[in-house]
Amino acid sequence: MNMQTTSRLTVAETALIEAFNNQIGDLPGNGAVTALRDRLLDDLKKAGLPTRRIEAWHYTDLKNLLRALPPQVGDAGSDALEPLAGGSTVLAVIQGHANQKAAADGLGVSAYSEHLLDGSAADGLDALDSDDAVGRINGSFVRDGYVVDVPADTALEGPLEIQFVHAGGQVHTRLPVAFGAGVKATVIERHLTVTGDAALVSHVSDITVGEGAELTWIILQQQGAEDTHLGQIRIDLGADAKLRLFVINAGGKLVRQELHIKVTGEGADLTLRGINLLGGESHTDVTMVLGHDVPHTGSTEVIRNVVFDRAKGVFQGMIRVAPDAQKTDAKMACNTLLMSDDAEFSVKPELEIFADDVQCGHGATVTDIDANHLYYLMARGIPENKARAMLVNAFVAEIVEELEDEALVEALEGVISAWLEKHA
Numbered sequence: 001m002n003m004q005t006t007s008r009l010t011v012a013e014t015a016l017i018e019a020f021n022n023q024i025g026d027l028p029g030n031g032a033v034t035a036l037r038d039r040l041l042d043d044l045k046k047a048g049l050p051t052r053r054i055e056a057w058h059y060t061d062l063k064n065l066l067r068a069l070p071p072q073v074g075d076a077g078s079d080a081l082e083p084l085a086g087g088s089t090v091l092a093v094i095q096g097h098a099n100q101k102a103a104a105d106g107l108g109v110s111a112y113s114e115h116l117l118d119g120s121a122a123d124g125l126d127a128l129d130s131d132d133a134v135g136r137i138n139g140s141f142v143r144d145g146y147v148v149d150v151p152a153d154t155a156l157e158g159p160l161e162i163q164f165v166h167a168g169g170q171v172h173t174r175l176p177v178a179f180g181a182g183v184k185a186t187v188i189e190r191h192l193t194v195t196g197d198a199a200l201v202s203h204v205s206d207i208t209v210g211e212g213a214e215l216t217w218i219i220l221q222q223q224g225a226e227d228t229h230l231g232q233i234r235i236d237l238g239a240d241a242k243l244r245l246f247v248i249n250a251g252g253k254l255v256r257q258e259l260h261i262k263v264t265g266e267g268a269d270l271t272l273r274g275i276n277l278l279g280g281e282s283h284t285d286v287t288m289v290l291g292h293d294v295p296h297t298g299s300t301e302v303i304r305n306v307v308f309d310r311a312k313g314v315f316q317g318m319i320r321v322a323p324d325a326q327k328t329d330a331k332m333a334c335n336t337l338l339m340s341d342d343a344e345f346s347v348k349p350e351l352e353i354f355a356d357d358v359q360c361g362h363g364a365t366v367t368d369i370d371a372n373h374l375y376y377l378m379a380r381g382i383p384e385n386k387a388r389a390m391l392v393n394a395f396v397a398e399i400v401e402e403l404e405d406e407a408l409v410e411a412l413e414g415v416i417s418a419w420l421e422k423h424a
Helices: 003-008 011-023 031-047 112-117 133-141 371-378 384-400 406-423
Strands: 089-094 108-111 144-150 160-166 169-179 184-193 199-209 214-222 228-237 242-249 254-263 269-278 283-292 298-307 312-321 329-338 344-353 359-367
Touching (some): 011 031, 011 133, 031 133, 089 144, 108 112, 133 199, 144 160, 184 199, 184 228, 214 228, 214 254, 214 406, 242 254, 242 283, 242 406, 254 269, 269 312, 269 384, 298 312, 298 344, 298 384, 312 329, 312 359, 329 384, 344 359, 371 384, 384 406
Parallel strands (some): 089 160, 144 169, 184 214, 199 228, 214 242, 228 254, 254 283, 269 298, 283 312
Antiparallel strands (some): 108 144
């Protein structure tokens, strides 16, 4: 590395390169995987972490926001945690390492590290494009996770909860899941910490939804107050498939959650619901790129945000309708409650429509609690702070209530209430 390159690197960029050089001999992978890791890290080194000059990162200047990396740590000292809802099957990844003998009835489950070692993971390990910093970081450092195959016509009786538990440090995981035709399933992708130590976490889920499948996928992010979470989910939605995707951010200091969704089968339908709970001086960015590539597909996206203190949030939503995607029906809405004069939330909805027979629209609102609603509750003897909490809870709980599983609704409402009690 020449001195000119070194002088341009930030502390975090330098730490990433040093971490890679220190680990490369221990990272699992055959020759093809190792060569791909080298290229991804080299691309990251040449481009640097993204700044606001890159359109997709305009509101999240990662080069400036990611100031340092936490040190490597050992074992998390924890086993799998209690599931979010009773009756769930749990697969746990502890401090970035999967249980090599994990199993779930009727499902194909294997450790991602095995696929790195035999090279079969190489096809899906690359970055999506030149701006994909999350993919580059994860592909360079990922050690483990799970590969899950759900056979055609499988109907899971209870949720499958995949826990990613860490105790600080640097943790990079992966989760490819293939759902066969006609599958009916609920999956909870849960990210959380068991200590207060700072962490840098990157994670990529790669989901294929087969013809006629009906899938509910819940991302619950509860990282620590000092954690950086770089998450990405890549989804391919097949013909007549129905996906309900719930994204709940209730933690982390610096969060980037990317949703890359391709609707590639006619008759497919996507429902996206998001809740972002932001407090302190945190920064959370949810960026979605949704492509309707074929005719007769639909999608609805509703994002609800609650922002306290000096927190900052972002929702970028891009819907692209291809020339052949006639009869597309796509709607997107983002609603935000700002609970402080110092709180910020930026919304950037975008439509790129290349077909002429479609119904597409988007809308966004940013407001405070309705004074009339607050007065109504206070006039009935409810203290102001409790009345505010009730109104905020109702604003976001409406999203959770769309789930049909009462146990899951109750559990997620508990997560929301606990967060609001702490921050409100």
